Amino acid sequence: MTNDTEFKAWRVQEQDGEYTGSEQTLHVSDLPENDVLIRVSHSSLNYKDALSASGNKGVTRKFPHTPGIDAAGEVVEASAGPFSAGDKVLVTGYDLGMNTDGGFGEYIRVPADWCVAMPRGWDARTAMIYGTAGLTAGLCVKKLLTMGAEPEQGKVAVSGASGAVGSVAVELLANLGFEVVAISGKQDQADALRNLGAAEILGRDALAAEKKPMLKPAFANAVDTVGGGPLAELLKQIHPGGSVSCCGLVAGSQLETTVLPFILRGNNLLGVDSVEIPLAEKQAVWDKFAGEWACKKTEASARDIGRGELDDALNAFLKGESSGKIVLDHS
Ligand code: NDP
Incomplete structure (x- = not known):
């Protein structure tokens, strides 16, 4: 892994007050300087992502920007915190996908204290069904x-x-x-x-x-x-x-x-705030969902989409027409 490593991201550009999302090729060096570099395999779709992608300045101030307030995948490099290469983690909230490039890209780089260890028995897709x-x-x-x-x-x-x-x-x-x-x-x-x-x-x-x-x-x-x-x-x-x-x-x-x-x-x-609460409070709820709170019907009915389908899926949120859980699969 070098700073020149290329990856794909669904990036929103602003031109004359219009916001357009499309797949772009970025380099790892384009990501912000932070503790943990994560290869993201899955993200999840949220109303807030639709706000970010449509230029809501209360969510995202500067463009171009990669939305995605949720991400799950594998640690590639960590310069601080408890995680090391190969660890499976998930990240939700804080500034991810708002003014820090988010899970609609194949890589993110975030502070160590935004990362939660993947609950036992879960893979990245399962984590992102909940998101x-x-x-x-x-x-x-x-x-x-x-x-x-x-x-x-x-x-x-x-x-x-x-x-x-x-x-x-x-x-x-x-x-x-x-x-x-x-x-x-x-x-x-x-x-x-x-x-x-x-x-x-x-x-x-x-x-x-x-x-x-x-x-x-x-x-x-x-x-x-x-x-x-x-x-x-x-x-x-x-x-x-x-x-x-x-x-x-x-x-x-x-x-x-x-x-x-x-x-x-x-x-x-x-x-109820899910964004800025302490990591331990998030971890406690994740552990519940990975155990006695498992929502098996939600897990079975989640829909997977690729980056090419993000535009339509995010517009449906803005129109109040989206339903159920949608997972972004980067593979
Ligand atoms: P969704 O768009 O998936 O769900 C919202 C649902 O609300 C729609 O599917 C629709 O359901 C209903 N709805 C949409 N527009 C209207 C309207 N004008 N009047 C009445 N009902 C409407 O969004 P999310 O579930 O991702 O998010 C829901 C809300 O929760 C958002 O405002 C989001 O920002 C917020 N949120 C807050 C968080 C926090 O930490 N506090 C974290 C996550 C989300 P139906 O057709 O069934 O009525």
Whole structure:
């Protein structure tokens, strides 16, 4: 391995305010100076990658840029940290794919403290089926459990249920014995959601704007992946003492609510960040997914794509039309 070693990356260029992604040949010397050089075999697709690839400056400030907030593969060289050549690792979040070239390239070079040892029994593809979206779903569920959520309390709603985060949340909650209500705008995903374990499917109109400040409680707890107006409506419908894990903003980052769910029903709004949390918290969730939290149906239904299909797949995220888990295979 030398600095002249060539590799392929799906790189986004900016020209006159337009952002275009295409396969480019780079050199290892083009990567930022960091501790660990990793040969990436797989990445995972996330909404944030679509934001980066479409020029969202809140995600990526400078172009050309290689998106990909997730990466899994093998360490080639390490100048610091616990890893050495040949170790299998995965990297999610921190600055990967935002302003540090990410997993849509065949190599990344990152700080040692962004790298997690591959959980026992997993290969890179399996890790990337879960990816940041799976990690986030796991963190959302973990927060609900920490607040005392139990299946006996009643139904758990998942919004954006067919999406990358939502679909893993549906399966994980169902596996844990919860009665899951999947809220989804995609009628054609109803069978897939039932297959993941959803007991009931509701359309997005279940969270349509209502004038009333509070509604009849319908759900004991919830995982919200969409934010905005639907989250405000969800908060009106939670049983006394129930909680909502909140991680996303596809329906908007503005949250217009009242204090009523909090002071009349003692509800909890639980924020979930999967990006900047300590590595040990990420590792704990990965180990759960590699063991008792395994989502075998998600693993079986994941779709693999090559770099040439990234454009279409990322556009589908921006249109809210993506569903399930998509893995980028560099081979
Ligand atoms: P996806 O696009 O895969 O899933 C989002 C789903 O939300 C869609 O599939 C769709 O599901 C639904 N949806 C889309 N647009 C709208 C809309 N306008 N109104 C209501 N529902 C809509 O994205 P991800 O699952 O990758 O990410 C979901 C969110 O979570 C994103 O905002 C992302 O940025 C955030 N996120 C946050 C993380 C964190 O650390 N906090 C980490 C990972 C993701 P359906 O058709 O079934 O309704």
